[in-house]
Amino acid sequence: MMEPDHLDVWGLGDKGMHPHVDVEMENRPYEQIYKAGFSGHTRRRMSPSRGYLAHVRREFTQYMQPARRVILKSVYSLANTEWIYKRFRPxxxxxxxxxxxxxxxxxxxxxxxxxxxxxxxxxxxxxxxxxxxxxxxxxxxxxxxxxxxxxxxxxxxxxxxxxxxxxxxxxxxxxxxxxxxxxxxxxxxxxxxxxxxxxxxxxxxxxxxxxxxxxxxxxxxxxxxxxxxxxxxxxxxxxxxxxxxxxxxxxxxxxx
Incomplete structure (x- = not known):
């Protein structure tokens, strides 16, 4: 699966190339995107866009049959790995x-x-x-x-x-x-x-x-x-x- 936290999820704002969410912080849009990924639903390939979240969520939630085993790969989550781990325990x-x-x-x-x-x-x-x-x-x-x-x-x-x-x-x-x-x-x-x-x-x-x-x-x-x-x-x-x-x-x- 492509990066659910791809650069275009965040656009070019102050989040930068590797967005950071504090481990104790709630971030509902970001959590929804990862929840969809870890649930095993696949999506169509995301088209390039500078939109913030509406486009990404629409593209990301083109549901098909859930996968039996999910592997998510991201080069953008270096600063967020602990946040992801705390919420989803992958x-x-x-x-x-x-x-x-x-x-x-x-x-x-x-x-x-x-x-x-x-x-x-x-x-x-x-x-x-x-x-x-x-x-x-x-x-x-x-x-x-x-x-x-x-x-x-x-x-x-x-x-x-x-x-x-x-x-x-x-x-x-x-x-x-x-x-x-x-x-x-x-x-x-x-x-x-x-x-x-x-x-x-x-x-x-x-x-x-x-x-x-x-x-x-x-x-x-x-x-x-x-x-x-x-x-x-x-x-x-x-x-x-x-x-x-x-x-x-x-x-x-x-x-x-």
Whole structure:
């Protein structure tokens, strides 16, 4: 299922790229959207829109038969994972990817838009801004802003994971390095069944990409680990390193 908290749910207001809802705070529209997702109802693909919630709710609630097992994936919920967990008690997997690849991916998609410095975003907890406010305010270039935002939100998500040892934390690079072994472990950790159908799908898609279409999922996973080195300039790499490293909790210390 596509992200129920996709960027266009919130528009371009002060919620920013990764909206934050305090864990003790009620947010009925956001809760309704996730409730529909976790109930197992599917929806039509959401068309691009800058509308706030009416359009999203209309698109999201095109009900079909409920699913037996629901997996929701979102790249926008880093700051809201604990809020989601408290209300719906899902099995949580925090999937990290190295900051160089993530920053490049965002900048490639939105080279000029949505690069609002994190320090100017409304509704953020003091624990996020306090220790790093000077660094966050100093971020000016695109990769500085992206790296500082990502670092801050990775820290929020990982601090929450530390409070919930039942959550599973995994790195994208570890899945790429040995996909069959790593996915078998991950699937077991979250209580799903590993079988030959799953293994076959991984083998069948672990091959070079032959199309730029979004729906084309083939990737040679080993190439994904260090691809960022060929995509970023030395200056961009340094910008990411300087503005992400202060937030790192040891998951990427070998490349920072």
């Amino acid at each position: 099995v949580v997997v925090v999937l990290l990817r190295n900051p160089y690849s993530v920053c490049h991916s965002i900048h490639r998609k939105w080279p000029d838009a949505r690069l609002k410095p994190l320090a100017s975003q409304g509704g953020l907890p003091s624990r996020l801004l306090g220790p790093h406010r000077e660094l966050l305010e100093a971020a000016a270039k695109p990769y500085e802003i992206l790296a500082s935002r990502l670092g801050a939100y990775h820290k929020v998500a990982l601090e929450a994971a530390g409070r919930h040892p039942e959550w599973v934390v995994v790195r994208h690079e570890d899945l790429c390095r040995d996909p069959l072994r790593a996915y078998e472990k991950l699937i077991g950790d979250i209580g799903l069944d590993w079988n030959e159908s799953v293994a076959g799908y991984i083998r069948d898609t672990n091959k070079p990409k032959t199309s730029d279409e979004v729906q084309h999922v083939n990737r040679l996973s080993s190439d994904e680990i260090h691809k960022w080195k060929m995509l970023l300039s030395e200056q961009e790499i340094e910008d990411v390193r300087r503005f992400y490293r202060p937030f790192d909790m040891g998951f990427y210390s070998e490349i920072l």
